[in-house]
Amino acid sequence: MATDSIIKIKNVTFTYQDTKQPAIDHISFEIKRGTWTSIIGHNGSGKSTIIRLINGLLVPDNSDEASIEVDGEKLTDDSVWDIRNKVGIVFQNPDNQFVGATVADDVAFGLENRGVPREKMLKIVPKAINAVGMTDYTNSEPASLSGGQKQRVAIAGIIAIKPKIIILDEATSMLDPEGRNKILQIVRQMKQEYDLTVISITHDIDEASLADQVIVMNDGKLVEQGTSSEIFSQTKLLKKLGLDVPFFEQIKDELLEQGINIPSTVNSEKELINFLCQLNSSK
Ligand SMILES: Nc1ncnc2c1ncn2[C@@H]1O[C@H](COP(=O)(O)OP(=O)(O)O)[C@@H](O)[C@H]1O
Numbered sequence: 314m315a316t317d318s319i320i321k322i323k324n325v326t327f328t329y330q331d332t333k334q335p336a337i338d339h340i341s342f343e344i345k346r347g348t349w350t351s352i353i354g355h356n357g358s359g360k361s362t363i364i365r366l367i368n369g370l371l372v373p374d375n376s377d378e379a380s381i382e383v384d385g386e387k388l389t390d391d392s393v394w395d396i397r398n399k400v401g402i403v404f405q406n407p408d409n410q411f412v413g414a415t416v417a418d419d420v421a422f423g424l425e426n427r428g429v430p431r432e433k434m435l436k437i438v439p440k441a442i443n444a445v446g447m448t449d450y451t452n453s454e455p456a457s458l459s460g461g462q463k464q465r466v467a468i469a470g471i472i473a474i475k476p477k478i479i480i481l482d483e484a485t486s487m488l489d490p491e492g493r494n495k496i497l498q499i500v501r502q503m504k505q506e507y508d509l510t511v512i513s514i515t516h517d518i519d520e521a522s523l524a525d526q527v528i529v530m531n532d533g534k535l536v537e538q539g540t541s542s543e544i545f546s547q548t549k550l551l552k553k554l555g556l557d558v559p560f561f562e563q564i565k566d567e568l569l570e571q572g573i574n575i576p577s578t579v580n581s582e583k584e585l586i587n588f589l590c591q592l593n594s595s596k
């Protein structure tokens with residue numbers, strides 16, 4: 314895996330019009346190419362705002378000192394369209410992201426917009442629809458689909474454009490667990506196949522705990538950044554910020570309170586079960 318940073322955010326501050334508090338307050342972070350990053354933080358902590366800054370929908374207050382770099386390119390008025398082609402975003406509400414009368418039209422829309430020739434489009438569209446398992450619905454009306462199916466079509470539309478980065482902004486939060494798992498499975502597969510970098514904004518702590526890197530936001534500030542085990546073992550911090558603590562970490566905390574020390578090498582539910590079974594059999 315290449316280890317260069319595909320996203321570099323330096324010292325970015327942003328304030329919405331008619332508000333006093335900055336929604337993003339001097340934030341810096343980097344995201345390595347080919348990794349999965351989860352951004353967590355309570356509602357209003359600035360997660361969606363940072364995404365709008367990355368794709369140039371919003372511009373930092375302090376553009377003289379702040380910088381945003383995507384795939385080696387500095388975000389400027391000149392590079393913004395190029396950068397938007399590299400970053401595909403799936404939003405929370407599947408109903409707000411459809412423009413086509415059929416699934417195929419919808420997936421083709423982004424390509425049409427970019428002037429991709431028809432012959433090429435006719436090859437790319439079915440492939441993208443197939444990749445998300447929606448071939449049987451190619452000619453269906455998007456409105457007739459379930460929430461999970463709609464999100465799969467939204468992902469197909471993004472994949473068709475061949476982005477380097479895919480961002481899920483609470484894209485699974487309105488889905489049932491089955492729909493959610495299906496989406497995550499598809500994104501994992503796409504990540505593998507197209508060497509994508511994934512950023513997932515999520516309230517699903519189990520999903521976030523599978524990420525390579527976790528970024529914790531609070532009131533416009535980046536409060537913590539690390540591997541998922543580094544972040545999720547800080548149960549006090551998570552609780553203080555009003556965030557969920559993964560079930561596995563809760564169990565670890567409670568065992569510790571009972572005087573059972575869990576070695577730091579135990580980092581998953583499965584490892585914990587193994588450790589406890591051994592502990593039990595050695596008594
Ligand atoms: N269009 C807007 N106009 C004014 N304030 C906004 C707007 N969008 C978001 N905000 C404010 O900016 C802050 C960060 O919001 P947001 O980035 O949407 O947070 P999150 O995605 O973490 O829930 C919040 O205080 C929110 O109320």
Ligand SMILES: [Mg+2]
Nearest residue numbers: 360361362482
């Ligand atoms: Mg948001």
